[in-house]
Amino acid sequence: MDAAALRDLRRRLTAHRVVGLDSMVFIYHVEAHPLYLPLTRTVLHAVERGALHGVTAVLTLLELTVHPWRRGQEAVAREYEALLVHFPHLHVADITRETTRLAARLRGHYGVGPVDALHAAVALHHGATALITNDLTLRRLAGLLEVIVLDDYVAVG
Numbered sequence: 001m002d003a004a005a006l007r008d009l010r011r012r013l014t015a016h017r018v019v020g021l022d023s024m025v026f027i028y029h030v031e032a033h034p035l036y037l038p039l040t041r042t043v044l045h046a047v048e049r050g051a052l053h054g055v056t057a058v059l060t061l062l063e064l065t066v067h068p069w070r071r072g073q074e075a076v077a078r079e080y081e082a083l084l085v086h087f088p089h090l091h092v093a094d095i096t097r098e099t100t101r102l103a104a105r106l107r108g109h110y111g112v113g114p115v116d117a118l119h120a121a122v123a124l125h126h127g128a129t130a131l132i133t134n135d136l137t138l139r140r141l142a143g144l145l146e147v148i149v150l151d152d153y154v155a156v157g
Contacts, residue, residue: 005153006042012130012148013046020123020145021047021056021090022116022133023063028150030064030080035154036134043132047089054090057099057122059115061085061092093122110140120145 013019025043028036047054061081068076085092093099095118103121106112112120116133120141123131130146131138139147 002153002155005155006038009039009042009148009153010046012146013043013052016052016128016130016146018053018055018126018128019043019047019148020119020126020128020131021054021060022119022131022135022138023056023060024134024150025132026056026060026064026080026084028134030083036150039150039153044087048087050089052089054087055093055123055126055128056084056090057119058092058094059118063115091126093126095122096125099125106141112137112140 021043025040029040029044033040043052046052061084064080064084065077068074068080084090099118099121102125103114103117106117106120107114116135116138119133120131120138124144128145130148131141132148132150134150136149136151139149141147
């Protein structure tokens with residue numbers, strides 16, 4: 001991982017008090033993805049120490065634990081859930097009627113998928129000014145949130 005890329009990510013993060021975290025931030029982290037682990041460490045360390053407050057939709061629980069459940073690894077699934085719900089300075093937000101309405105507006109106006117719209121709606125509803133993701137379609141929301149795409153920090157080639 002390029003040290004300049006990590007510095008740039010840290011700099012972008014300092015502009016925000018609350019950031020939305022897409023499920024993939026946690027998935028890449030627990031799977032120790034070799035390309036993304038330095039980035040997820042940077043983001044999650046900032047949240048853990050309270051430099052940022054994170055918010056993620058309860059959908060993250062589904063997306064994070066589906067593979068362990070599929071493989072019959074109940075203990076791993078429960079460990080991931082505990083990590084998520086007890087992570088310092090992270091709010092795992094329920095999907096409410098209000099956030100669902102907002103997600104529908106985001107889908108209608110910006111053409112993002114249903115799960116992405118719910119993640120973004122939860123982030124917006126809870127005061128996030130940035131959304132950390134690796135989903136390029138969420139760039140369509142750039143007027144509402146600073147969309148920080150992890151792939152922008154990964155050297156290719």
